[in-house]
Amino acid sequence: MNDDLERRLxxxxxxxxxxxxxxxxxxxxxxxxxARQSAPRTRWMAVAAAVLxxxxxxxxxxxxxxxxDTLQPVSPPTEPAPLxxxxxxxxxxxxxxxxxxxxxxPSxxxxxxxxxxxxxxxxxxxxxxASGTTPPSPTVGPTAPTSPPSxxxxxxxxxxxxxxxxxAPSFTLTVQRVGDxxxxxxxxxxxxxxRRYVLVRTTPAGLNQWPVxxxxxxxxxxxxxxxxxxxxMPASDQKAWVLVVLGENxxxxxxxxxxxxx
Numbered sequence: 631m632n633d634d635l636e637r638r639l640x641x642x643x644x645x646x647x648x649x650x651x652x653x654x655x656x657x658x659x660x661x662x663x664x665a666r667q668s669a670p671r672t673r674w675m676a677v678a679a680a681v682l683x684x685x686x687x688x689x690x691x692x693x694x695x696x697x698x699d700t701l702q703p704v705s706p707p708t709e710p711a712p713l714x715x716x717x718x719x720x721x722x723x724x725x726x727x728x729x730x731x732x733x734x735x736p737s738x739x740x741x742x743x744x745x746x747x748x749x750x751x752x753x754x755x756x757x758x759x760a761s762g763t764t765p766p767s768p769t770v771g772p773t774a775p776t777s778p779p780s781x782x783x784x785x786x787x788x789x790x791x792x793x794x795x796x797x798a799p800s801f802t803l804t805v806q807r808v809g810d811x812x813x814x815x816x817x818x819x820x821x822x823x824x825r826r827y828v829l830v831r832t833t834p835a836g837l838n839q840w841p842v843x844x845x846x847x848x849x850x851x852x853x854x855x856x857x858x859x860x861x862x863m864p865a866s867d868q869k870a871w872v873l874v875v876l877g878e879n880x881x882x883x884x885x886x887x888x889x890x891x892x
Contacts, residue, residue: 794840794882803873803886812861812891816873819854819884823877827851829859830872832888837872840882868892 806813814829829849830842848871849859869891875884 791841796837796840799887800884801886803889805889805891810864812863815858818857819875824854824875826876828874832870832872834870836888
């Protein structure tokens with residue numbers, strides 16, 4: 631090394647150095663702290679960007695490799711036409727002997743139009759017309775039409791009881807209006823064959839036939855000990871009433887006198 635250069639370096643190294651101002655020192659310190667804090671954030675952002683790029687690249691590669699989810703129609707697989715094996719037969723006829731079929735080697739026919747191969751008679755089957763005669767065809771007679779069996783509906787059973795003679799009045803029926811009600815009273819029937827009382831609306835002439843229409847029956851009383859009944863009926867025109875006593879099988883036993891209500 632040159633002596634003069636060495637001397638100069640020693641002079642610079644031993645020269646006093648003026649310290650930096652406090653403001654400059656703080657500025658340098660703040661820059662170092664800011665660089666240290668921003669370094670991890672920058673590193674994580676770089677890593678996230680790299681992962682995103684790799685994911686996009688993998689998705690694009692997968693779409694190129696797999697095209698099963700596209701909207702392009704998938705052509706159905708072409709199936710080969712079935713092979714049908716048929717056997718051709720040659721029949722040799724003789725004037726005195728029964729025809730015997732001669733079977734050749736089976737041939738394979740490709741059926742592509744969906745039609746069935748012709749039916750080949752099995753060996754040992756006699757061919758019609760082989761001996762010069764045609765077998766007679768069976769004769770089928772006309773079929774008589776089949777008619778459904780006639781069903782005769784049963785005759786309706788009559789449920790209307792037979793008319794009965796009407797006896798003469800044998801007890802008194804009275805009626806009295808109480809507001810909107812009609813109160814009927816009568817003496818109790820003492821016979822042992824009575825089963826029920828029936829209050830019937832008639833004409834002033836009284837009861838002239840039995841049985842009567844159901845619409846004319848106002849009340850049926852099964853208690854043979856009863857001597858009173860009440861009907862809800864507001865004031866109206868005059869009406870005629872008769873009380874009858876019935877026995878077994880609706881037999882008419884007794885009839886009351888006519889009672890007129892208003």
